[in-house]
Amino acid sequence: MRGPGGRGGRSMGVVVKPKDFSKTSKRLTKEFAPYWGALIVVLLFAIGGTLFNILGPKILGRATTTIFVGITSFLKGGSGIDFKAVAKILITLVGLYVTSSILMASQGVIMSTVTQKLSKKLRTDVTDKIHRLPMGSLDAITHGEILSRVTNDVDMLSQNLNQGLIQIITSFTTLLGVFVMMLTISPLMTLVALIILPVAFFFISRIVKVSQKHFLEQQKKLGEVNGQVEEIYSGHIVVKAFSAEEAVSETFNQTNDELYQSAWKSQFLSGLMMPIMHAIGDLGYVAIALLGGVLAIKGSISVGDIQAFIQYTRNFTQPIAQVAQVTNMLQTTVAAAERIFEFLDEPEESENQVSCTLNRLKGEVEFSNVAFGYKADLEVIHDFSVHVKPGIKVAIVGPTGAGKTTIVKLLMRFYELNSGAIKLDGLDIAELSREDLRSHFGMVLQDAWLFNGTIRENIRYGRLDASDEEVVEAAKAARI
Numbered sequence: 001m002r003g004p005g006g007r008g009g010r011s012m013g014v015v016v017k018p019k020d021f022s023k024t025s026k027r028l029t030k031e032f033a034p035y036w037g038a039l040i041v042v043l044l045f046a047i048g049g050t051l052f053n054i055l056g057p058k059i060l061g062r063a064t065t066t067i068f069v070g071i072t073s074f075l076k077g078g079s080g081i082d083f084k085a086v087a088k089i090l091i092t093l094v095g096l097y098v099t100s101s102i103l104m105a106s107q108g109v110i111m112s113t114v115t116q117k118l119s120k121k122l123r124t125d126v127t128d129k130i131h132r133l134p135m136g137s138l139d140a141i142t143h144g145e146i147l148s149r150v151t152n153d154v155d156m157l158s159q160n161l162n163q164g165l166i167q168i169i170t171s172f173t174t175l176l177g178v179f180v181m182m183l184t185i186s187p188l189m190t191l192v193a194l195i196i197l198p199v200a201f202f203f204i205s206r207i208v209k210v211s212q213k214h215f216l217e218q219q220k221k222l223g224e225v226n227g228q229v230e231e232i233y234s235g236h237i238v239v240k241a242f243s244a245e246e247a248v249s250e251t252f253n254q255t256n257d258e259l260y261q262s263a264w265k266s267q268f269l270s271g272l273m274m275p276i277m278h279a280i281g282d283l284g285y286v287a288i289a290l291l292g293g294v295l296a297i298k299g300s301i302s303v304g305d306i307q308a309f310i311q312y313t314r315n316f317t318q319p320i321a322q323v324a325q326v327t328n329m330l331q332t333t334v335a336a337a338e339r340i341f342e343f344l345d346e347p348e349e350s351e352n353q354v355s356c357t358l359n360r361l362k363g364e365v366e367f368s369n370v371a372f373g374y375k376a377d378l379e380v381i382h383d384f385s386v387h388v389k390p391g392i393k394v395a396i397v398g399p400t401g402a403g404k405t406t407i408v409k410l411l412m413r414f415y416e417l418n419s420g421a422i423k424l425d426g427l428d429i430a431e432l433s434r435e436d437l438r439s440h441f442g443m444v445l446q447d448a449w450l451f452n453g454t455i456r457e458n459i460r461y462g463r464l465d466a467s468d469e470e471v472v473e474a475a476k477a478a479r480i
Helices: 021-031 033-075 083-132 135-139 143-185 187-234 236-241 245-297 303-344 404-411 434-438 455-462 468-477
Strands: 365-372 381-388 419-424
Touching (some): 021 083, 033 083, 033 143, 083 143, 083 303, 143 187, 143 303, 236 245, 245 303, 381 419, 455 468
Antiparallel strands (some): 365 381, 365 419
């Protein structure tokens, strides 16, 4: 008899905004505690790599100015271009870009290592948690939902943290650094460049607001598709037995089509962000080019500075779009972390005070006034008593849902009784450890399950230290 919930249960496959962003963020930060040293190195490398990259356009502008002055001088009968000066500038520029690339690559490797270690830990924690959960909790969660915690949520957390944290650091460093460099070139041109920011923020906020609901719907439908695939393949025999292939395919195709629609809309809207930013940036380039030309004619600014300023303008608008994307990414990341932490915080099986242990069993089993319900307010077994003497074979017969499997599960202490007692050789099983109790039983479930491996390894699953001869004897006894 299956507990209530079975394949249904509460939905855990939907990624939504976190219920408590602050609390979950603090807990996620604590998970990074063993890696603070590496994260500080990542921070320093990211800032250093970004700053070196920011200095590039300014230095390149000097080379442009040197070449422009040299050409102008040559046309007036002067010495022409100072190639040695240009060479020194370019060597310096190459050194900066190489150093920046090395720092950025190094912080990427370190950050990937940290996030993968954290992912490994979380997957291990979730897997270990499954072993400590009471059967009642597992009955209320579908297999697909648990798999979603171990795979989808952990992978999303890992990928978003790996990309998001680095993007946040580099984006804010780039914004601040570029703004300072723009001010050093021309405060007036900087003011013109800043005018486009409200326009950019308006379009970005509208896109994020509209696309967010489609991203949430995409994650919801992805969870439904995963659950359906898990159910279809786990219960494919039942599907074939009732010739339900067409109905199952129709249901799956409908959900899959809904996933396609939500995914297409979310990705389309997300893809609009950068083209719109580039279009707004191009308008800014036109205004800056016109103003720069006027200032150059007046001698207020050099040609190389105009070229550097245009590059900075492009570098200034790009991080704005990245920050908007990262903000949405962080919401999803914290929501995934919250789902993982909720699962890890589920109540675990409690072990009562162990007051006795089992030795060699005679096999006397007694159910005494046992009452049990999968829900506290809904009992399915009332005042059940039976006494089975050693050596007696007992068959429990009854209609579906009568509680046959439930009785066996109670004997194995998969569930705790509402009242009454179950005794084994006169010992109350509630006073035994679950490991000690279950080590004396051999259990054949209704649904046979073979783990990945050989038949020999599956037979040995009940006692891993069994010899090959014992495995063979067990196979013969079971007529395998």
